[in-house]
Amino acid sequence: MNLALEQTSQSVDRTALIKRLNNALPSDALLTEHEELVPYECDGLSAYRTVPLLVVLPYTVEQVQAVMRICSEFSVPVVARGAGTGLSGGALPLSNGVLLSLARFNQILHIDQQNRTASVQPGVTNLAVSEAVAQLGLYYAPDPSSQIACSIGGNVAENAGGVHCLKYGLTLHNILSLEVILVTGERVTIGGQALDSPGYDLLALMTGSEGMLGIIVEVTVKLLPKPEIAKVVMGVFDEVEKAGDGVAAIIAAGIIPGGLEMMDNPAIRATEDFVHAGYPTQAAAILLCELDGTAQEVDSQIATVSELLKQKGAREIRLAQNENERLLFWSGRKNAFPAVGRISPDYYCIDGTIPRRHLGKVLGGITELSEQYDLRIANVFHAGDGNLHPLILYDSNHPGELERTEELGGKILELCIEVGGTITGEHGVGLEKINQMCIQFQKAELEQFHLVKAAFDPDALLNPGKAVPTLARCAEFGAMHVHNGELPFPELERF
Amino acid sequence: MCIMASCLSLSSNVFNFFVPDNDLAAKLSGVIQQANQSGEALRIVGGNTKAFYGRRCQGQALSTTEHSGVINYDPTELVITARSGTRLTELENVLAEQNQKLPFEPPHFGEAATLGGTIACGLSGPRRPYTGSARDLVLGIRCITGRGEHLQFGGQVIKNVAGYDVSRLMTGALGTLGLITEVSLKVLPKPETEITLQFAMEQQPAIDRMNELAGQPVPLSAACWYDGVMRLRLSGTEQGVRAAQQKVGGELNDEGDKFWMQLREQTLPFFENDAPLWRLSVPPATKVQELDENVLHDWGGAQRWLFSSEDPSKIRETVTQNDGHATCFRNHGDIDDVFHPIPEAIMQLHRNLKQSFDPKGILNPGRMYGDL
Numbered sequence: 125m126n127l128a129l130e131q132t133s134q135s136v137d138r139t140a141l142i143k144r145l146n147n148a149l150p151s152d153a154l155l156t157e158h159e160e161l162v163p164y165e166c167d168g169l170s171a172y173r174t175v176p177l178l179v180v181l182p183y184t185v186e187q188v189q190a191v192m193r194i195c196s197e198f199s200v201p202v203v204a205r206g207a208g209t210g211l212s213g214g215a216l217p218l219s220n221g222v223l224l225s226l227a228r229f230n231q232i233l234h235i236d237q238q239n240r241t242a243s244v245q246p247g248v249t250n251l252a253v254s255e256a257v258a259q260l261g262l263y264y265a266p267d268p269s270s271q272i273a274c275s276i277g278g279n280v281a282e283n284a285g286g287v288h289c290l291k292y293g294l295t296l297h298n299i300l301s302l303e304v305i306l307v308t309g310e311r312v313t314i315g316g317q318a319l320d321s322p323g324y325d326l327l328a329l330m331t332g333s334e335g336m337l338g339i340i341v342e343v344t345v346k347l348l349p350k351p352e353i354a355k356v357v358m359g360v361f362d363e364v365e366k367a368g369d370g371v372a373a374i375i376a377a378g379i380i381p382g383g384l385e386m387m388d389n390p391a392i393r394a395t396e397d398f399v400h401a402g403y404p405t406q407a408a409a410i411l412l413c414e415l416d417g418t419a420q421e422v423d424s425q426i427a428t429v430s431e432l433l434k435q436k437g438a439r440e441i442r443l444a445q446n447e448n449e450r451l452l453f454w455s456g457r458k459n460a461f462p463a464v465g466r467i468s469p470d471y472y473c474i475d476g477t478i479p480r481r482h483l484g485k486v487l488g489g490i491t492e493l494s495e496q497y498d499l500r501i502a503n504v505f506h507a508g509d510g511n512l513h514p515l516i517l518y519d520s521n522h523p524g525e526l527e528r529t530e531e532l533g534g535k536i537l538e539l540c541i542e543v544g545g546t547i548t549g550e551h552g553v554g555l556e557k558i559n560q561m562c563i564q565f566q567k568a569e570l571e572q573f574h575l576v577k578a579a580f581d582p583d584a585l586l587n588p589g590k591a592v593p594t595l596a597r598c599a600e601f602g603a604m605h606v607h608n609g610e611l612p613f614p615e616l617e618r619f
Numbered sequence: 620m621c622i623m624a625s626c627l628s629l630s631s632n633v634f635n636f637f638v639p640d641n642d643l644a645a646k647l648s649g650v651i652q653q654a655n656q657s658g659e660a661l662r663i664v665g666g667n668t669k670a671f672y673g674r675r676c677q678g679q680a681l682s683t684t685e686h687s688g689v690i691n692y693d694p695t696e697l698v699i700t701a702r703s704g705t706r707l708t709e710l711e712n713v714l715a716e717q718n719q720k721l722p723f724e725p726p727h728f729g730e731a732a733t734l735g736g737t738i739a740c741g742l743s744g745p746r747r748p749y750t751g752s753a754r755d756l757v758l759g760i761r762c763i764t765g766r767g768e769h770l771q772f773g774g775q776v777i778k779n780v781a782g783y784d785v786s787r788l789m790t791g792a793l794g795t796l797g798l799i800t801e802v803s804l805k806v807l808p809k810p811e812t813e814i815t816l817q818f819a820m821e822q823q824p825a826i827d828r829m830n831e832l833a834g835q836p837v838p839l840s841a842a843c844w845y846d847g848v849m850r851l852r853l854s855g856t857e858q859g860v861r862a863a864q865q866k867v868g869g870e871l872n873d874e875g876d877k878f879w880m881q882l883r884e885q886t887l888p889f890f891e892n893d894a895p896l897w898r899l900s901v902p903p904a905t906k907v908q909e910l911d912e913n914v915l916h917d918w919g920g921a922q923r924w925l926f927s928s929e930d931p932s933k934i935r936e937t938v939t940q941n942d943g944h945a946t947c948f949r950n951h952g953d954i955d956d957v958f959h960p961i962p963e964a965i966m967q968l969h970r971n972l973k974q975s976f977d978p979k980g981i982l983n984p985g986r987m988y989g990d991l
Contacts, residue, residue, distance in 0.1 A: 238830050238904035262834060283780045294778065296787075297755050312964045317942035318900040319747070319921045322959040323969055323987070324796070325754055328787035332780045352836040372695035378718060378808030418836060421859025477776040479696050509777040510696070549778035557781075564781055568768045572975070576783050579971035592782065 246277025703735025741791025765977025815875025
């Protein structure tokens with residue numbers, strides 16, 4: 125991918141910058157040697173790598189402020205990084221920019237049991253929040269599958285989801301306030317401790333803004349009571365479409381499951397080999413449906429869901445008999461990515477969202493593309509909210525295969541837009557999907573995004589070049605904007 | 620104007636609406652483009668049911684009510700899309716036919732209330748702490764900026780992180796950033812069962828109890844206290860609600876639906892008062908304050924309605940000390956700063972954003988803050 129288009133080109137007086145940063149930071153908070161910088165060259169999307177100009181690892185908010193003031197003065201771009209688990213290249217460094225790691229902000233600052241909130245530093249891992257409040261019967265609901273490693277700051281920057289978002293919402297719905305350092309080094313509070321705050325909803329704007337509007341140094345999250353009980357049923361299907369019909373039937377019956385996940389046959393086989401969750405390896409698809417709530421509520425809903433899945437053609441229904449089996453059922457789904465990593469030297473995860481009614485069409489299109497590009501694809505699907513993760517299997521040692529994979533991924537995203545969906549449900553645009561933004565949005569919309577960024581960061585120093593393409597890039601990419609799901613010349617065959 | 624149930628086609632899963640031929644977006648864009656050139660201020664008006672809310676603003680009235688109709692609704696996707704002039708009652712009727720509802724239980728404040736006005740004001744009803752606010756449920760928006768450009772943000776799917784979240788930025792912005800033409804909302808099934816329980820109780824114990832229960836796995840969907848009575852609503856499956864009732868206790872209130880509707884619409888006897896009505900938004904467990912003489916606690920304590928002729932700065936000082944904010948919701952008379960003052964650094968971001976969407980400042984100028 126051409127990374128050069130959006131990068132700011134001015135040269136930086138590196139020596140002078142190091143001198144200034146050295147004055148503002150403890151000696152172990154600034155990395156300057158090549159071998160120290162290399163570990164930061166990529167995030168979870170390891171296909172893209174750039175060694176940053178410098179890395180800073182501040183300990184305090186005041187140090188972050190100082191870094192921002194100095195970088196503003198030197199007009200040096202800054203890329204913020206949490207745990208570096210992001211899958212869209214959002215924390216990919218710039219060769220002429222400072223990488224600002226928030227890894228040392230790893231403290232839970234305050235737990236307010238009565239108001240059911242926790243104030244945490246951005247480098248705290250997602251799971252650590254739930255663990256810290258478990259004894260109070262509370263938890264933090266968003267649970268991206270990387271939750272043991274990913275940080276809350278990164279979750280906010282990407283508006284991370286997880287398997288429970290249909291019922292409990294995304295990061296956006298589960299945070300109350302942010303402490304943010306602006307590009308000028310000024311500290312502001314966005315949102316508040318109440319359920320809403322006066323003025324524009326800057327909290328919504330900051331969430332998912334991929335580090336392009338400010339640096340998050342503290343997050344207040346909402347905590348929810350842990351459901352009394354959770355049970356999971358697995359529906360086994362001979363056809364993927366029937367599993368899709370099962371999902372629609374559950375929702376039509378007025379049930380919102382805590383989790384509703386689908387996997388296709390290649391994904392089932394890869395995970396079964398890995399975690400031995402007892403998945404039926406001959407099935408075309410399985411559906412995992414978790415119901416949570418009070419014991420009475422869950423029992424009545426389990427019965428309804430089982431009956432509905434049978435009606436929609438499930439050849440088998442399995443109810444996890446105990447908590448261990450429930451966790452085993454989930455372990456397959458939660459380990460789908462590493463499982464696929466075992467059967468292929470590399471894999472590339474796509475993150476499109478579609479209106480669920482088009483599932484059959486989209487999966488059909490993905491199969492055709494898979495054959496056309498001669499690359500295997502395993503599909504895992506947050507079925508309840510239409511968020512599809514096709515995993516493209518490839519080998520970066522084969523010349524040209526990564527490029528073919530990227531092109532195939534782009535085609536899948538275009539297919540998602542075509543049916544009225546979106547190019548990213550929860551992983552963010554980052555650098556990875558920046559070309560597809562040219563298809564999802566019109567020129568005037570992209571211009572408005574740039575204006576929004578300029579309202580916070582007029583000199584485009586915060587993570588420049590990510591999330592929103594320049595119009596020059598779109599012209600070069602030659603993209604067609606898809607209007608209301610209709611491509612120009614709809615009569616032409618696309619596959 | 621019609622698109623009611625009779626227009627639904629049941630031939631497939633998807634409801635094919637005969638979208639009425641009154642797409643006025645181009646016309647509205649034209650008016651705004653012209654105003655952008657002349658610099659004439661515009662006052663966006665839907666059903667005019669919430670004119671009392673916010674600061675007074677001058678300008679040529681621009682009506683959205685003719686730009687109406689449900690555009691897309693598939694109950695199994697849990698998403699509905701409609702034009703901004705669509706009446707809220709119409710939208711709710713379409714949803715009710717499929718046993719679904721708007722989870723944020725928006726107040727109407729009049730029959731003519733429109734979807735656009737509801738989203739622009741960003742107000743939510745008693746269910747808000749438990750199933751989300753207006754902004755939580757907004758999935759996508761089409762809007763016309765102050766430059767007259769008709770833009771689309773977000774989408775019709777539940778998970779979408781492509782681009783900045785402009786749809787939610789528009790929610791509650793009181794039309795100062797753009798004229799909303801179309802909204803996609805997440806909807807939810809109606810609960811199988813709902814009951815209301817009431818308890819004679821003093822103020823502080825009620826606040827404590829509401830927050831204690833909110834921290835437990837109880838299917839709460841509303842919690843309110845006023846005039847010596849705490850009322851709780853439980854929603855869910857029949858068995859789930861009955862089991863929770865056993866746990867929570869209290870006396871069954873047969874007129875629960877009516878009560879929550881009257882609370883939402885501010886038609887309870889409590890609201891018969893000519894003094895300024897303050898909306899205090901505070902952390903829910905905030906202790907009873909000296910001010911709280913004529914007060915009603917909604918949202919489990921997180922939203923408090925207060926009739927008070929007290930000096931606004933005194934009210935705001937108390938609320939600020941409790942990490943909250945205060946809006947003069949009704950009867951503000953000559954109170955100019957209706958919304959809680961915000962710090963200068965945040966106000967500067969507001970001015971920058973206003974400038975980026977509405978460079979000439981023609982859309983609802985001054986409705987939210989004097990500078991916007």
